[in-house]
Amino acid sequence: MTARTTGLAVKCCAAMLAGGLLTTLSPSAALAAPGIPDHTTAEAGNPFVDGWYADPDIAVYDGAYWVFPTTSRPYDEQTHLDAFSSTDLVHWTKHSNVLTKASISWARRAMWAPAPIERNGKYYLYFAANDIQNDSQLGGIGVAVADRPEGPYEDAIGRPLISQFHNGAQPIDQDVFIDDDGQAYMYYGGWGHANVVKLNPDMTSLGTFADGSTFKEITPADYVEGPQMFKRGGKYYLMWSEGGWTGPDYSVSYAVSDSPTGPFEKLDKVLAQDPAVAKGSGHNSVVNVPGTDIWYIFYHRRPLGETDGNHRQLAYDRMYFRPDGTIRRIEMKVRDNFADGNALGWKTYGGTWAAAGGRYRAGRSLGGKALLDTNFADFTYDADVTPAAGRGDAGLVFRASRPGTGVDRYSGYYAGIGGDGTVVLGRADDSWTPLGSARVSVTPGTSHRLRVTAVGPSLKVYVDDLMTPKISVTDDTYRSGANGVRVFDTAASFDNVAVSPAS
Incomplete structure (x- = not known):
């Protein structure tokens, strides 16, 4: 050469x-030498x-x-x-x-x-x-x-x-x-x-x-x-x-x-x-x-x-x-680790958002969200979520449609974790319907792996332990829609976003 x-x-x-x-x-x-771009997709x-x-x-x-x-x-x-x-x-x-x-x-x-x-x-x-x-x-x-x-x-x-x-x-x-x-x-x-x-x-x-x-x-x-x-x-x-x-x-x-x-x-x-x-x-x-x-x-x-x-x-x-x-x-594949310093492909609705330092950062807002133009029905959705201290929560939006600016201005589901250790799952349609909650050990300012699986009406939420769900409910209100991230009354950052079809 x-x-x-x-x-x-x-x-x-x-x-x-x-x-x-x-x-x-x-x-x-051949495949793992330093400096060789060895990716599964545009990570x-x-x-x-x-x-x-x-x-x-x-x-x-x-x-x-x-x-x-x-x-x-x-x-x-x-x-x-x-x-x-x-x-x-x-x-x-x-x-x-x-x-x-x-x-x-x-x-x-x-x-x-x-x-x-x-x-x-x-x-x-x-x-x-x-x-x-x-x-x-x-x-x-x-x-x-x-x-x-x-x-x-x-x-x-x-x-x-x-x-x-x-x-x-x-x-x-x-x-x-x-x-x-x-x-x-x-x-x-x-x-x-x-x-x-x-x-x-x-x-x-x-x-x-x-x-x-x-x-x-x-x-x-x-x-x-x-x-x-x-x-x-x-x-x-x-x-x-x-x-x-x-x-x-x-x-x-x-x-x-x-x-x-x-x-x-x-x-x-x-x-x-x-x-x-x-x-x-x-x-x-x-x-x-x-x-x-x-x-x-x-x-x-x-x-x-x-x-x-x-x-x-x-x-x-x-x-x-x-x-x-x-x-x-x-x-x-749908991946984003924000290593390129941008958030191409994401559309925001309220709040302040910026890709910096290899993460997607959201300022504190009441329901600010950013969505990808996806339409998954059954999937596994992962992201590293770092919530700030205090009340409020940050997490993943899924099966979403009709997005707009406002606390619950979308039709879809949301799973989030708060700095106080609260895990929530609920349904939005211009108002909020709780579907489940749990408590986990959360250190504010520390990244936690949040996973949502959706197969038909079965919705499960995992935090860090990806083998045992913290929340498991059945709800078939929404069958498919966009994936995204959201904050409620807190600041947060997101990294290593990945959405894959359900296996």
């Missing part, structure tokens, strides 16, 4: 490590950056992870591309306007799906522009180049690299992959067709295949758009998106082949909407942590409460492989 780790290393060479070199390393050396919360973005592609440059997404706006406003970088997949730095239409003479709108890669000390960014609908229109796939990952990127050839439809494929949604032998390929295509082309060593012109052709169709079953290629264990993995990008059925499937040009036969759908977490999950990329067999899938998704098609956010989750090399279906 060279000092400058590239998109090649992300999508290819590190996969060689997974398939070869890693066999000489112990699991602990500091999804979305991992702020703003409406889509179609993320990721590369590793000089030990840093670089994500290049589409700016998710109306087509006429998609005139620039931003990037985000991180050394730990937790703390992200935004790099604005790494490429703008001012640098591309032929681009005017719909700048989509940037694909980054480095070669010979130059950083290339492939992109689509103008959303052409036929061969008479100007646009297609372009290539820009820069001396640094953050740009500024400039047009490398002064025209589109691919400007027409071939094999029915709209020239959009490009992904670039460099194989072990140094041959570069670009996979692309919209309108239900996918092509692969060879890139010459200059990375700015197209080569030909052995049969003399330039465009080879590789469309797998149910393909719509967004191809992504990576290599692991000597096998070529093609991923793609299915369904409509504005709808809840947007999803990701994959195929595996012995050749970079296929054939690619669909094996499974590995990423799809979760009605409890997010919808419209798709247009992905993958990254392999160099020197390990740790893989992540980066993708966009739409919050459950959003109806605007362009309201898409960036997320990532861990991607696991079975012993036979097939990919396990991705679980969109």
Whole structure:
């Protein structure tokens, strides 16, 4: 591995490590070395950056992870591309306007799906522009180049690299992959067709295949758009998106082949909407942590409460492989340890809230709450809660709807602990109905693990001892809803929030 780790290393060479070199390393050396980002998901919360973005592609440059997404706006406003970088997949730095239409003479709108890669000390960014609908229109796939990952990127050839439809494929949604032998390929295509082309060593012109052709169709079953290629264990993995990008059925499937040009036969759908977490999950990329067999899938998704098609956010989750090399279906986990110093994804209703010092801190208020845009029915919900001294309590809201500012302005349940050792469980609907209470040993200013399990009408509350519930009741008033945190007449802080489907 060279000092400058590239998109090649992300999508290819590190996969060689997974398939070869890693066999000489112990699991602990491969997976648990200090400084290696070994997470089950975005532990500091999804979305991992702020703003409406889509179609993320990721590369590793000089030990840093670089994500290049589409700016998710109306087509006429998609005139620039931003990037985000991180050394730990937790703390992200935004790099604005790494490429703008001012640098591309032929681009005017719909700048989509940037694909980054480095070669010979130059950083290339492939992109689509103008959303052409036929061969008479100007646009297609372009290539820009820069001396640094953050740009500024400039047009490398002064025209589109691919400007027409071939094999029915709209020239959009490009992904670039460099194989072990140094041959570069670009996979692309919209309108239900996918092509692969060879890139010459200059990375700015197209080569030909052995049969003399330039465009080879590789469309797998149910393909719509967004191809992504990576290599692991000597096998070529093609991923793609299915369904409509504005709808809840947007999803990701994959195929595996012995050749970079296929054939690619669909094996499974590995990423799809979760009605409890997010919808419209798709247009992905993958990254392999160099020197390990740790893989992540980066993708966009739409919050459950959003109806605007362009309201898409960036997320990532861990991607696991079975012993036979097939990919396990991705679980969109709900986690937040606030290590990134923000509370993206949370919406507050009353009170004062701030993410600081690796915790979510709430000032004293009468019923201030912060909710995630989730819709869980049966679940296990955990959080570390640190209540302040004195009266009042702090805890977890669940199965909530109709939230507003006010003491009991929501419909749902709440379980809390107070600095005096009181544990409460109740139901709110613009008024409060107690359902149960208990006493535990609580030290104000000390973190306590609070767990709620809800399975059908069975509601249980645990404090520290996660084997024996302190409160257990039956109530079926609310069947599903959002998860959140709340304070009543106290200040508190929250950490290590996790919501999982009931096992």
